[in-house]
Amino acid sequence: KAGVTQTPRYLIKTRGQQVTLSCSPISGHRSVSWYQQTPGQGLQFLFEYFSETQRNKGNFPGRFSGRQFSNSRSEMNVSTLELGDSALYLCASSLGIGSYEQYFGPGTRLTVT
Amino acid sequence: SQQGEEDPQALSIQEGENATMNCSYKTSINNLQWYRQNSGRGLVHLILIRSNEREKHSGRLRVTLDTSKKSSSLLITASRAADTASYFCATDAASGAGSYQLTFGKGTKLSVIP
Numbered sequence: 001k002a003g004v005t006q007t008p009r010y011l012i013k014t015r016g017q018q019v020t021l022s023c024s025p026i027s028g029h030r031s032v033s034w035y036q037q038t039p040g041q042g043l044q045f046l047f048e049y050f051s052e053t054q055r056n057k058g059n060f061p062g063r064f065s066g067r068q069f070s071n072s073r074s075e076m077n078v079s080t081l082e083l084g085d086s087a088l089y090l091c092a093s094s095l096g097i098g099s100y101e102q103y104f105g106p107g108t109r110l111t112v113t
Numbered sequence: 114s115q116q117g118e119e120d121p122q123a124l125s126i127q128e129g130e131n132a133t134m135n136c137s138y139k140t141s142i143n144n145l146q147w148y149r150q151n152s153g154r155g156l157v158h159l160i161l162i163r164s165n166e167r168e169k170h171s172g173r174l175r176v177t178l179d180t181s182k183k184s185s186s187l188l189i190t191a192s193r194a195a196d197t198a199s200y201f202c203a204t205d206a207a208s209g210a211g212s213y214q215l216t217f218g219k220g221t222k223l224s225v226i227p
Contacts, residue, residue, distance in 0.1 A: 004155070031213050043201065043217035056214040088153060094213055100144055100205065102215065104155035 001026055004093050004105035012111045018079040021108045025072050025093030031055075032074040033102060034066060037088040046089075049074055050096045078110075086112045119202060119221040127226050132189045134221040136202030137182075145178055146203045146215070147187050156201065159187075192225045199223070 005024045013019050025032050033056075034046040045058040049068035066076040072093075078085055088109050092102035120135045136145070144163045148156040162169045162178045162185070169176045175188040189196055199222045203215040 033213055033215070035215075035217075042219045043203075045214050045216065048213045050213075058214070090155060092156075096213070100213065101146065101158045101161055102156075102213065103158060104148075106155045107153075109153075 004091060004103055006089075006091050006105035006108050008108060009106065010109045010111075012113060013081050014113055015081055015083060017081050018077065019081060019110060020075055020077045021089055021091075021110075023074045023076075023091030023093075023105060025074070025091075026103055029093035029095055029103070030072055031094040031096030032068055032072065033092045033094070034074070034076050035090045035092065036060075037090060037107070038086075043090070046076065081112045083112050086110060119200070119218040121221060122219070123222045123224070125224040125226065126192055128192060128194055130192055132192050132196070132223055132225070134187045134200050134223070136185045136187070136218055138185075138202070138204050138216075138218075139183065140204075142180075142204045144205060145176075145185050147174075147176060147185075148201045148203060148217075149198045150201065150220070151198045159200075189223075192223075194225050194227045197223060197225045 007022045031050045033048040035043050037043045047066050048056040052068045063079045068074045088107045090104050090107045092104045094102045118137050146161045147159040150156045160171045160176050162176050173190045178185045199220040201217050201220045203217045
């Protein structure tokens with residue numbers, strides 16, 4: 001079974017721009033979660049989607065948004081980028097019901113200049 | 114905010130030795146998971162222990178959970194150079210059956226010297 005894939009793997013953006021990251025979960029997984037990892041704050045939960053609905057949301061500003069499509073693929077969007085948004089963005093998929101292990105993709109390294 | 118706190122922050126051992134990492138958390142949990150991360154890549158799920166379990170084994174891994182002390186430990190036996198990585202504990206603090214909103218600790222950086 002193919003693992004979780006994330007595109008792009010690396011991205012460089014300028015402050016004020018917006019960015020969209022994509023995540024394809026493991027086949028059959030209906031839950032997709034997003035995390036931000038920085039050296040200072042560590043791994044922080046952004047949001048989780050299940051069957052196209054946001055089920056959980058972390059403590060991030062409204063500039064961070066996401067969505068999930070009917071095939072369980074997910075995208076997250078960050079608008080009006082700030083320098084502090086530079087991070088590794090990780091996507092994780094899970095069955096979504098009764099099984100809590102999460103399977104992570106390789107991440108997208110976002111650099112904001 | 115960080116729910117789990119790993120201890121130590123860094124650990125260096127010789128190949129073949131055992132490595133023990135500890136994790137403390139603040140609120141009641143449904144389950145606790147351990148993940149491994151190699152050099153800023155994606156995380157790999159290692160093991161999940163439920164709040165009503167005290168110990169769990171998987172290959173060379175042994176996890177214990179003490180809910181009265183809100184702590185867990187991960188033991189890696191007979192370590193190998195390939196075990197060099199950062200190890201994170203993650204908890205879900207939601208009530209009910211469980212949650213996919215994981216709160217991670219800052220991690221323990223393990224170096225296994227060949």
